[in-house]
Amino acid sequence: MCGIAGYIGNQQAAPIVLDGLSRLEYRGYDSAGIAVFDGERIRMAKAAGRLSVLEKLTDSGRALPGFCGIGHTRWATHGCPSDENAHPHMNQENTIAVVHNGIIENYRKLRAKLEKKGYVFSSETDTEVLAHMLTEYYRGDPVEAIEKVLHRVEGSYALGIMFLDHPHHIYAARRDSPLIVGVCGEGKFIASDVPALLEHTRTVYYMENEEIATLSDEHIRFYSIDGELLSKEPVTVEWDVSAAQKDGYAHFMLKEIYEQPKALRDTIFPRLKGDRIDLEDLGLSEEEIRRLSRITIVACGSAWHAGVTGKYVLEELARIPVETDLASEYRYRNPICEPDSLVIVVSQSGETADSLAALRDAKARGSRVLAIVNVVGSSIAREADSVFYTNAGPEISVATTKAYSCQLAAFYLLAAKFALVRGTIDEARAKELLSSLKKLPDQVQELLSAPDELSFLANRYLAADHVFFMGRGIDYAVSLEGSLKLKEISYIHSEAYAAGELKHGTISLMEEGTPVIAVATSDRIYPKTLSNIVEVKTRGASVLALTTPDHRDLSQVADHVLFVPKTDPLFMGSLSIVSLQLLAYYVSLGRGLDVDKPRNLAKSVTVE
Numbered sequence: 001m002c003g004i005a006g007y008i009g010n011q012q013a014a015p016i017v018l019d020g021l022s023r024l025e026y027r028g029y030d031s032a033g034i035a036v037f038d039g040e041r042i043r044m045a046k047a048a049g050r051l052s053v054l055e056k057l058t059d060s061g062r063a064l065p066g067f068c069g070i071g072h073t074r075w076a077t078h079g080c081p082s083d084e085n086a087h088p089h090m091n092q093e094n095t096i097a098v099v100h101n102g103i104i105e106n107y108r109k110l111r112a113k114l115e116k117k118g119y120v121f122s123s124e125t126d127t128e129v130l131a132h133m134l135t136e137y138y139r140g141d142p143v144e145a146i147e148k149v150l151h152r153v154e155g156s157y158a159l160g161i162m163f164l165d166h167p168h169h170i171y172a173a174r175r176d177s178p179l180i181v182g183v184c185g186e187g188k189f190i191a192s193d194v195p196a197l198l199e200h201t202r203t204v205y206y207m208e209n210e211e212i213a214t215l216s217d218e219h220i221r222f223y224s225i226d227g228e229l230l231s232k233e234p235v236t237v238e239w240d241v242s243a244a245q246k247d248g249y250a251h252f253m254l255k256e257i258y259e260q261p262k263a264l265r266d267t268i269f270p271r272l273k274g275d276r277i278d279l280e281d282l283g284l285s286e287e288e289i290r291r292l293s294r295i296t297i298v299a300c301g302s303a304w305h306a307g308v309t310g311k312y313v314l315e316e317l318a319r320i321p322v323e324t325d326l327a328s329e330y331r332y333r334n335p336i337c338e339p340d341s342l343v344i345v346v347s348q349s350g351e352t353a354d355s356l357a358a359l360r361d362a363k364a365r366g367s368r369v370l371a372i373v374n375v376v377g378s379s380i381a382r383e384a385d386s387v388f389y390t391n392a393g394p395e396i397s398v399a400t401t402k403a404y405s406c407q408l409a410a411f412y413l414l415a416a417k418f419a420l421v422r423g424t425i426d427e428a429r430a431k432e433l434l435s436s437l438k439k440l441p442d443q444v445q446e447l448l449s450a451p452d453e454l455s456f457l458a459n460r461y462l463a464a465d466h467v468f469f470m471g472r473g474i475d476y477a478v479s480l481e482g483s484l485k486l487k488e489i490s491y492i493h494s495e496a497y498a499a500g501e502l503k504h505g506t507i508s509l510m511e512e513g514t515p516v517i518a519v520a521t522s523d524r525i526y527p528k529t530l531s532n533i534v535e536v537k538t539r540g541a542s543v544l545a546l547t548t549p550d551h552r553d554l555s556q557v558a559d560h561v562l563f564v565p566k567t568d569p570l571f572m573g574s575l576s577i578v579s580l581q582l583l584a585y586y587v588s589l590g591r592g593l594d595v596d597k598p599r600n601l602a603k604s605v606t607v608e
C-alpha cells in the first residue's frame with residue numbers, strides 16, 4: 001500500500017524523505033512524489049514508476065533544497081499510476097500540498113461540489129479533493145481547516161500536509177490508516193510505518209484515529225479532530241536498523257526465511273516458564289478458558305492460513321469448536337457471537353483493513369477479542385482486548401514467511417495451554433508438546449541448511465502455467481500457504497486442494513505432466529493421501545511430494561520426494577512450510593521476478 005514519509009529539522013529534507021520512502025518500498029507502490037519548502041515556495045516532483053525515477057529526477061533530493069518536506073509512494077486505487085495521479089497533490093495556488101494513504105469514499109460528491117465552486121482538478125484521485133477543501137476552509141489556521149475537512153470526509157486517511165503560510169510545519173492526521181510521528185533531537189518525522197524512521201530514531205508517537213498532529217521546529221502537538229489539545233507519550237520501538245536491512249542476503253524474503261529459527265525462539269521461549277506455558281498477560285482467567293464455547297479465528301491471506309492450522313490444533317487439543325473465517329467475509333456476514341466465545345484476529349502488520357473492521361465488529365457484538373499480531377502498537381494490537389505478540393521482528397518482504405511461522409507457534413502455545421486448563425490433555429501430553437515446541441527452531445534450522453535441492457527442484461516449475469497443491473488436515477492448511485507463496489511471487493497460477501476433494505471436480509484437470517505438489521506428512525491419514533497421489537499420477541501428473549522419513553515408500557510413486565524431519569504431528573506444518581517457502585523463492589528468482597515486491601501487491605493492505 002501507499003507509504004508516507006516527512007521530515008522537518010536542520011538537515012536537508014528531501015534526501016531524508018526519499019530515504020524514508022525507500023524503506024517503505026516493500027509495501028508496494030507504482031509512483032512516487034515529494035514536496036519541499038525551499039524558503040519561498042513549496043516545490044514538488046513526482047513520477048510514475050519506481051522510486052529510482054524520482055531520485056533521478058531530483059538528483060537524489062539535491063534539486064529540492066529545504067528543511068521541511070513530505071513524500072509519498074502511491075499504490076493506485078483511484079486513477080491509473082501516472083505522474084499526474086502521484087502524490088503530493090496541491091491546490092491551484094500551490095500553497096497547500098497533501099500526501100494521503102487510504103480512500104476518501106465520498107470524494108465524488110465532494111469533487112462535484114468543489115468543481116461547481118470553480119476548483120479545477122488536475123488528477124483523477126480521491127486525494128486531490130483534500131487539497132481543494134483545505135483551500136476552501138483555510139482562514140489562517142491550518143489545524144482549524146484540517147478539522148473542518150476531516151469532519152466532512154468519509155473513509156480512511158493518513159495525511160501529511162504542508163501550508164506555504166506555515167512553512168516550518170508539517171501537519172498530519174489519521175483515521176483507519178496508520179501514521180506515526182518520530183523525534184530525534186531537532187529532527188521530527190512522520191511515516192506510515194516504522195522502518196521509514198529506524199535510520200534516525202526509535203522514539204515514536206503512535207497517532208490514534210481522528211487525531212491531528214503539528215510538527216514544527218519547536219514542538220510536536222496532538223489534537224483531537226475537534227481541536228482539543230491532547231497529551232501523548234512517546235514509545236521506544238524495539239526493532240533496530242539492521243532488522244530492516246538485507247544484511248548480505250539477496251532478498252528480504254530469503255533473509256526472513258533464514259530468520260525463522262530466531263523468530264520462533266523469540267516467540268516460543270518467552271512464553272515458557274519451566275514446564276508451564278505462561279499466557280497470563282492475555283488476561284484470560286482459567287475459568288474463562290474452561291468456559292469457552294467457541295473460537296472464531298479471523299484473518300486475511302497467510303494469516304488466515306495460519307488460522308486454518310490453528311483450527312486443527314485448537315480443536316484437536318482443547319476440544320473447543322473453532323471456525324476460521326476470512327475477515328473480508330466475517331465483517332459483512334452478521335456473525336453470531338455467543339457470550340463465552342473468543343474471537344482471535346491474526347495479523348502480521350496489525351493494520352489490515354478487513355481484519356481491523358472484523359475486530360471492531362466482533363467487539364461491538366460483545367465478543368472478547370484476542371489479537372495475534374507482530375507489529376507492536378499497531379491498530380489491531382491497540383484495539384484488541386489482549387495481544388499475543390509474535391516476536392518475528394520487522395518483516396519487509398511482501399510474501400510473509402517468518403511472521404506466518406510465528407503465528408503457527410502462537411496457535412500451538414494457545415492450544416496447549418487451553419487444553420491443559422480444560423483438562424483435555426494430561427500433564428504427560430503437555431510435556432510432550434512442550435518438548436516438541438522447544439525443538440522446532442533447531443529443526444527449522446536443519447531444514448535451512450540444505451537449500452540446494454530446492455533451488456534445483458525449482459527449475460522444474462519455471463515454465464509452469466499452473467501448479468496444484470494438495471494435502472489433508474494440517475497438510476492441507478500448509479498446502480494453502482505453499483500455494484499462495486508460489487503464486488504471489490512467481491505469478492504461476494496455483495491452487496491448493498484438500499486431497500479428498502480432488503475427485504469432486506479438480507481431477508478433470510490432470511493430464512500428462514500437470515505439476516502437483518503433495519504434502520503427506522501426517523501418519524494418521526497418510527494412506528488416504530497416498531491414494532490421492534496415485535490417482536493423480538495415474539492421470540499423468542508430475543508429483544513432488546513432501547513427507548517424513550517414515551514414508552520412504554513414497555519415492556516409488558512420486559516423481560520426487562522431499563523429506564521433512566518429524567515433530568509432533570500437530571506441528572508438522574512449521575517444518576513442511578519451510579521447503580515450500582524456499583521453493584517459491586527459487587521459482588521467483590529463476591523467473592527473474594522482483595521477489596520482495598511482487599506486482600500489484602502491498603505488504604500491508606490498509607484499504608478494503
Ligand code: M6R
Binds near residue numbers: 300303346355398485
Ligand atoms: O498483515 P496481515 O498479516 O494482516 O496481512 C494479511 C495478508 O495480507 C498477508 O498475510 C498476505 O496474504 C501475505 N503478504 C502473503 O504472503
